[in-house]
Amino acid sequence: MDCACLHVWIHRCSISNVCACPHRPLNYFLLGIWTVLQAITIGSIVTFYDVEVVIQAFLLTSVVVVGLFFYTLQSKRDFQKHYAAIFTISIIFLAATVIQVILMSSMFNFLMSMFGAILFSVYLVFDIDMIMHHYSEEDYIIACISIYMDVMGLFLRILQILNEINRN
Template identity: 35%
Template sequence: MRKRDLESLSFEDFDDKYVRHAFISKVFAILSAQLVLTLGVVSIFIFVDAVQNFIIERPWLIWVAFGCVFITMIPIACCEGVRRSYPINFILLILLTLAESVLVGCVAINYSPDTVLYAVGITTLVVLVLTIFALQTAIDFTACWAILLVALIILLIIGIVAMFFPSRTLLIVYCSLGILVFSFYLIYDIQLMIGGNHTYAISPEDYIFAALSIYIDIINLFLYILNLLGILEN
């Protein structure tokens, strides 16, 4: 079989064994680079006192990072032409990953280094287990997108309530539900990527979007696990 550039392939070609494997490898390679970059930035934030003091003295930086994440995510998520156009798609993804890394670092400095490391270890184990499960299970989670959407809305409502009526019990429930919801989202996005016999599959041309989706799931998992550990410590 002649090897073809992934960018030139149509969605119908996704069932081809070579295309599917090449697509999955490309997504995991991009995802790995994103996670390494984020881990590096977070490590600097929690272990370098000068960086911590700089962030603490400038709390508005977290909102700048959040704004950058939002601005760069919109074209990748909503504009098919942009996320499939090289090199603009990679530039946007790099900028988004840097902004998200800074955002996570700003959150992480509020916890002890040990708590952050525990959260990293637990997240890594959870992601590995869920990835293996998503690749091996016969259950089709891609058909459950409506249930996941409802779960996300419920999580958002609980989060808003927790902001106005904070309590330790409610925050534990909120973080636990967040971990559960994004665990299912991780399985959902992985199955969208692998395609095969699942109800829905993502186009191999959208490798940037696939990597971003899984990356966001992992980051959210980490943040909820970190928050839960922080609550349990107090």
């Protein structure tokens, strides 16, 4: 299965999961398919990196996720009021990603990975706050997908950062 086809199926399952949230057992089935497709995607990406770098990225991601989780738990801030800023920064990140593809600069790639790691950390705090204060019990599929995407995005950015550091 080529990468573009797999990418399309992952997004179809994500959208289907959101639409099928209240319909059991369909939502479990779609979440299972989505999880398998994500595992194939992340597994194939990780094969391009050294084992030591992958382990370092896993450990660093784990520490960051646990730290951000406890920060969000004890914080009295309402992170939802920053939604517009997060959305704007995401659009800037998307535009910068297009520029990154054109420039093909290793320094710009490193900076984008740093920016992406920070952005996914913000997403994680935002989504944990959503789970704590705004999602209902029926929104567990959306919550699961949101947290998973944040953690995987953070992991991949940390993996890129560590790979770039180890190359130099």
